[in-house]
Amino acid sequence: MAIYHLEAKVISRGAGRSACAASAYMSCSAIYNDYDGVQHDYTRKQGLVWEHVFLPDCAPAEWQDRAKLWNAVEEAEKTKDRRLAREFVVALPIELGKLDWINLLSKFIYQQFVNEGMCADVAIHDTDGHNPHAHIMLTVRPLNENGTWQHKTEKEYLCVKDGEERGFTAAEFKEAQKDGWEKQYQYKVGKKKEYMAPSVAAAQGLERMSKYPKSTKYGRQNPISERWNSDEQLVAWRAAWADEVNLCLEQKGLEERIDHRSFADQGKDEQPTIHEGVAARAMEKKGIVSERCELNRQIRRDNALLRQLKAEFQKLLKAVQDSLPALAQAMEKLRANMIVFAYQVVHANSFITKTRADMEDIVSGFTQYNTVTGQIKQKLAERKKLLTEKRALSPLQFSENRRLNARIAEATEDLEELKSQKEQVMSTFGKSDDKGMNDVKAWIDGREAQIQKAAAAEAKYSAELDKALAEYHDLEACAEEFDPDELETARLSLRPEEEKRAVSKVEDAYGNSYDYTTMREARNQVSDLLTENHPDSKTRSVRRDLQQAQKEMQQRELPKKKKSRDLAR
Numbered sequence: 169m170a171i172y173h174l175e176a177k178v179i180s181r182g183a184g185r186s187a188c189a190a191s192a193y194m195s196c197s198a199i200y201n202d203y204d205g206v207q208h209d210y211t212r213k214q215g216l217v218w219e220h221v222f223l224p225d226c227a228p229a230e231w232q233d234r235a236k237l238w239n240a241v242e243e244a245e246k247t248k249d250r251r252l253a254r255e256f257v258v259a260l261p262i263e264l265g266k267l268d269w270i271n272l273l274s275k276f277i278y279q280q281f282v283n284e285g286m287c288a289d290v291a292i293h294d295t296d297g298h299n300p301h302a303h304i305m306l307t308v309r310p311l312n313e314n315g316t317w318q319h320k321t322e323k324e325y326l327c328v329k330d331g332e333e334r335g336f337t338a339a340e341f342k343e344a345q346k347d348g349w350e351k352q353y354q355y356k357v358g359k360k361k362e363y364m365a366p367s368v369a370a371a372q373g374l375e376r377m378s379k380y381p382k383s384t385k386y387g388r389q390n391p392i393s394e395r396w397n398s399d400e401q402l403v404a405w406r407a408a409w410a411d412e413v414n415l416c417l418e419q420k421g422l423e424e425r426i427d428h429r430s431f432a433d434q435g436k437d438e439q440p441t442i443h444e445g446v447a448a449r450a451m452e453k454k455g456i457v458s459e460r461c462e463l464n465r466q467i468r469r470d471n472a473l474l475r476q477l478k479a480e481f482q483k484l485l486k487a488v489q490d491s492l493p494a495l496a497q498a499m500e501k502l503r504a505n506m507i508v509f510a511y512q513v514v515h516a517n518s519f520i521t522k523t524r525a526d527m528e529d530i531v532s533g534f535t536q537y538n539t540v541t542g543q544i545k546q547k548l549a550e551r552k553k554l555l556t557e558k559r560a561l562s563p564l565q566f567s568e569n570r571r572l573n574a575r576i577a578e579a580t581e582d583l584e585e586l587k588s589q590k591e592q593v594m595s596t597f598g599k600s601d602d603k604g605m606n607d608v609k610a611w612i613d614g615r616e617a618q619i620q621k622a623a624a625a626e627a628k629y630s631a632e633l634d635k636a637l638a639e640y641h642d643l644e645a646c647a648e649e650f651d652p653d654e655l656e657t658a659r660l661s662l663r664p665e666e667e668k669r670a671v672s673k674v675e676d677a678y679g680n681s682y683d684y685t686t687m688r689e690a691r692n693q694v695s696d697l698l699t700e701n702h703p704d705s706k707t708r709s710v711r712r713d714l715q716q717a718q719k720e721m722q723q724r725e726l727p728k729k730k731k732s733r734d735l736a737r
Contacts, residue, residue, distance in 0.1 A: 182249035215295035
């Protein structure tokens with residue numbers, strides 16, 4: 169069915185990426201990167217459904233060739249950590265066809281990006297026929313009307329006038345200078361360095377320490393770039409994609425809809441990701457139930473129940489030796505306690521089994537994520553080493569340059585493949601970056617902590633069950649002084665009520681978590697431990713006698729009832 173997925177990423181040199189490589193990868197084409205001299209060839213890659221380059225009116229027509237477009241981008245960005253492009257990955261409704269996808273994307277890209285002055289490179293992928301999605305690469309530097317690049321940020325000088333400080337760009341300073349604004353430079357004042365205007369420094373005969381004027385740290389951001397980079401704009405784009413998809417689905421007469429909002433914003437009461445330790449307690453303070461804290465509370469309730477059962481049983485032991493009814497009650501009370509302990513063991517074991525099953529796919533996926541992440545680190549180090557070797561070569565060493573170019577291209581291709589694998593793994597968790605995957609790790613760690621605690625509870629109540637069984641055998645030794653049939657008859661008369669009390673105590677302790685099937689299994693386990701289901705057991709013998717006696721009594725009552733009905737007629 170249609171799902172909402174819009175993942176926003178930035179392609180930057182600082183992260184070891186290249187706009188040319190990214191474009192070649194998503195369009196399954198070959199692009200030579202003039203910036204670093206690496207050929208990126210992905211013509212053998214499968215899964216491409218459609219690709220196209222969208223340009224605003226002010227962009228050079230030659231940029232319709234994606235190789236020229238992204239080489240122009242690479243050329244405009246001079247530093248080694250520059251942002252080169254913005255990338256969106258969007259899920260396409262599987263209910264629609266190829267033409268619908270193209271029309272949907274084209275409308276969205278024109279309205280949201282091209283009309284804003286961005287160049288857009290888009291490709292639709294569907295490798296297995298079940299996961300149609302689109303990659304959209306966007307330029308991040310605005311264009312002038314003549315097709316030249318604007319600045320992303322501009323130097324902003326902190327100027328001073330009459331004790332007031334204000335920032336001006338170079339163009340703005342030309343006008344501000346006429347009004348008496350001056351740039352500030354560093355001057356040596358005693359042993360210190362201070363910024364001041366040249367006119368003030370000249371009056372004091374101070375020596376300038378630097379030719380660079382005082383300026384803001386990051387400069388002034390281009391207002392267009394600032395808007396494109398804002399969180400508000402990303403939210404608007406996410407909402408616009410949902411609106412376009414839903415409109416298309418509606419026009420096709422389909423009932424499916426997608427929503428860009430989080431579950432919380434949609435009003436859905438979904439369980440959030442659970443963290444252990446301080447985070448779990450913080451959630452509890454906010455009124456959100458932590459599964460780990462809930463497990464701790466359950467164990468405390470179990471312990472309280474244990475203390476109650478032991479206290480009740482100890483009171484009965486004092487009267488056991490002198491009274492058959494007391495012995496019968498003590499044995500049935502202990503048997504009921506054993507049912508409670510068996511329930512706790514089965515419950516803990518079921519929790520561990522279910523949690524392990526729930527975790528299996530997630531742990532497997534996270535292991536795959538760790539493996540791919542490690543491979544990416546190794547490949548990045550390999551590529552970095554090759555680039556260092558290439559820079560050290562003379563341009564005249566043609567054969568060695570070709571060999572290194574081939575290896576760099578191969579390493580870059582491997583990197584793109586690995587990053588694609590990593591993104592696919594992360595997308596299965598609904599995550600888009602490593603920070604999000606830390607939440608997955610915390611989730612796994614939290615479940616492991618719960619399993620360990622449940623395992624400790626299982627061991628504890630298994631020990632209590634073994635101890636209760638030993639006490640039961642001690643009571644059996646005391647029972648040798650009494651008539652076995654009388655004792656068993658007394659016990660069976662008490663059993664329904666004791667079992668009812670045991671069930672009631674478990675229901676009170678476990679609340680909505682109480683499970684009838686678990687209780688039935690606990691009863692069967694206790695019956696097996698006490699050999700009550702054995703054909704020769706005293707319990708089965710006495711039970712048969714009681715059932716026979718009840719049957720004979722019912723048969724004697726039948727003639728009396730028949731006579732009463734005849735008289736009534």
